[in-house]
Amino acid sequence: MIPRPFRIARVKREIGGAFTWQLVPLDGAPFAFAPGQFNMLYAPGVGEVAISISGDPRKTNQLVHTIREVGTVTKAMAAFAAGQTVGVRGPFGTGWPVDAACGHDIIFVTGTIGLAPLRPLIYEVLHRRSEFGKVVIAYGSRGTGDILYERELHEWRGRLDMEVHVTVHTAHSGYRGRVGSVAAAVAVSRFDGDRTFAFVCRSETMTMPAVAALHDRGIGSERIYVTLERNMKCAIGFCGHCQFGPTFMCKDGPVYRFDTIESLFSVREF
Amino acid sequence: MSATTTDIISHNAFFKGIPDDLAATLAGVSSMAELRIGQLLVRVGEPAGHFYIVERGLLSIEVYAAGRDPIVVDQVRVGDVVGWSWLVAPYRWRFDARAVEPTSVIDFDAITLREHLEADPRLGYEVTKRFVLVMSRRLASARERLVEAMTEPH
Numbered sequence: 001m002i003p004r005p006f007r008i009a010r011v012k013r014e015i016g017g018a019f020t021w022q023l024v025p026l027d028g029a030p031f032a033f034a035p036g037q038f039n040m041l042y043a044p045g046v047g048e049v050a051i052s053i054s055g056d057p058r059k060t061n062q063l064v065h066t067i068r069e070v071g072t073v074t075k076a077m078a079a080f081a082a083g084q085t086v087g088v089r090g091p092f093g094t095g096w097p098v099d100a101a102c103g104h105d106i107i108f109v110t111g112t113i114g115l116a117p118l119r120p121l122i123y124e125v126l127h128r129r130s131e132f133g134k135v136v137i138a139y140g141s142r143g144t145g146d147i148l149y150e151r152e153l154h155e156w157r158g159r160l161d162m163e164v165h166v167t168v169h170t171a172h173s174g175y176r177g178r179v180g181s182v183a184a185a186v187a188v189s190r191f192d193g194d195r196t197f198a199f200v201c202r203s204e205t206m207t208m209p210a211v212a213a214l215h216d217r218g219i220g221s222e223r224i225y226v227t228l229e230r231n232m233k234c235a236i237g238f239c240g241h242c243q244f245g246p247t248f249m250c251k252d253g254p255v256y257r258f259d260t261i262e263s264l265f266s267v268r269e270f
Numbered sequence: 271m272s273a274t275t276t277d278i279i280s281h282n283a284f285f286k287g288i289p290d291d292l293a294a295t296l297a298g299v300s301s302m303a304e305l306r307i308g309q310l311l312v313r314v315g316e317p318a319g320h321f322y323i324v325e326r327g328l329l330s331i332e333v334y335a336a337g338r339d340p341i342v343v344d345q346v347r348v349g350d351v352v353g354w355s356w357l358v359a360p361y362r363w364r365f366d367a368r369a370v371e372p373t374s375v376i377d378f379d380a381i382t383l384r385e386h387l388e389a390d391p392r393l394g395y396e397v398t399k400r401f402v403l404v405m406s407r408r409l410a411s412a413r414e415r416l417v418e419a420m421t422e423p424h
Contacts, residue, residue: 112422142419169415173332173340174308176370180344181414203421209414 001236003042003087006063011082015146017069018113019078020054022062023088030060031088034095035120036227036255040235041065042087043080047073050232050250052117053091057124063088066116066148092235094255096121096225098128101197104223105133107189109210111140111182114201115148117227117254121199122156134196135162136189140182142169163190182206183213193218200226200258208265211258221259228254228261275300278376283349284323284400292393295386299379305329305369311352312363318355319381324348327373332366340366344408354401356380 006023013019025031033039033053042048049071055064069078080086098121106125108118125132137156141147147166157164165185167178178185182202198214200207207226214224230242230249237251245264247253276297279285285293302325305311311322314334324346331344331352346352346367352375355363387394 111418114422140418169343169419171330171342173330173342173368174370175330175342176328178345179330179342181411181418183414184411203418205421206414206418209417 001089003040003048003089005085006088008080008082008084008086009062011080014066015113015141015148017078018066018148019069020064020066021077021080021086022055022064023086024062026085031063031091032060033057033091033120035098035124036095036117037091037093038117038232038235038254039063039065039088039090039092040232041067041077042089043073043076044085044087046076048087048089048233049073049077050092050235052227052254054116054119055123057120058127066113068113089235092232092250093253094251096199096227096255097257098124101125102128102131103133103195105136105191105196107136107138107186107191107196107198107214107219108200109138109182109186109198109214110201111206112142112146113148114203115139118199118201119149119152126156126162129161134191136191137162137164138167138182138185138189139165140167140169140185144168144171144175144177165189181209183209186210186213186217189217191217196223198224200224202226204228221262222257224258225255226258226261228256275302275376278325282323282376284351284404288396292396295390295393296378296383296397299382299386301377301379303375303377305373305375307369307372309369311367311369311373311375313366314363316363318353318361318363319379321354321356321378321380322352322367322375323378324350324352325374325376327369327371329367329373329375330370332368334366340368344411345370351401351404354405356384357398357401 005026008021009024010022038050038052040048041051051065054066069075110118167180167185171179196219198219200210202210232250233239233241235250237248242249276293279296280293329346330342332340352367
């Protein structure tokens with residue numbers, strides 16, 4: 001696939017070396033995607049990286065990506081300014097199964113920059129708010145200064161039709177928000193475990209504790225969806241860089257129903 | 271001690287299921303206490319002669335750090351217990367606990383209670399197993415946050 005050229009319309013600095021690009025297609029054609037999918041972003045002359053889409057799927061005239069500055073390509077991207085052109089291949093991978101959750105309660109479980117791959121799904125659920133029961137977000141960060149999309153979390157918490165728990169590892173004395181683990185936030189969330197779908201975006205290591213907290217609340221693995229991240233290169237299942245057991249994350253994932261991969265989590269070599 | 275306090279202890283989540291006679295012993299070493307916002311309940315380094323169960327309000331568990339403001343590392347909410355330092359030698363607090371909201375606690379005289387625990391193994395077991403559960407949960411939570419900090423970026 002040949003990358004499509006997009007212009008960086010806006011750059012916004014986020015927490016801890018992350019930044020958000022608002023991209024518009026040079027050809028003006030709409031860009032449709034499903035929440036949970038990712039793109040391969042190309043920095044001309046530097047290289048390509050897989051980045052989850054973090055914008056509103058209903059806004060097909062723009063593309064939003066939140067990128068963390070961590071490797072050669074993303075470090076180069078961090079220096080890009082509005083007006084520059086980048087390449088986009090995609091969208092790739094499986095999406096969050098929003099329709100499966102219709103008529104059920106929903107909990108989103110995530111931390112730090114993991115909110116970015118979940119945000120398109122949160123937008124979509126809020127667009128279709130009347131089709132779901134309770135909607136809960138359990139989000140964790142290191143401190144009060146490390147909260148991604150803080151303004152939106154405040155807006156969502158201000159809504160009367162959703163519950164938002166933001167928890168931090170440590171805080172300043174007198175802080176009245178929640179301090180503790182994300183699992184503790186899941187434990188106090190109000191939803192009916194028998195009829196709830198959970199959407200989880202955590203590091204691979206922290207996925208199991210998140211799932212355990214959801215199991216404790218009565219949500220079975222067949223109603224838990226997780227998104228995983230590996231070093232994706234081709235994005236179409238050819239190169240094998242993102243192989244996870246018998247699956248390739250770029251085409252069989254990154255979103256998986258947890259019971260389909262649960263056995264792989266106990267295999268250390270994977 | 272009033273029957274009301276015995277009743278409160280019997281129905282508290284922490285002491286749920288404890289036999290009535292042991293609840294009465296616990297009530298005998300307890301009293302109610304009120305805290306203002308910002309008031310310290312316990313201070314690091316001081317003798318740990320009490321433990322507390324939060325009846326109303328919110329407490330922060332703070333670590334004193336020289337040269338900077340205290341750091342909140344945990345919170346204790348309604349129904350939770352504050353402190354196990356009274357159970358482990360050298361019986362000194364290892365953290366500060368401060369009221370973040372107007373807070374009511376059941377205050378247990380742990381020095382007297384320790385004598386009861388020594389004299390009555392049944393009471394000793396019932397109390398100790400509940401504290402071990404709290405310690406286990408908090409250790410698991412601390413480890414979980416440590417792994418989070420190691421594996422998830424800012």
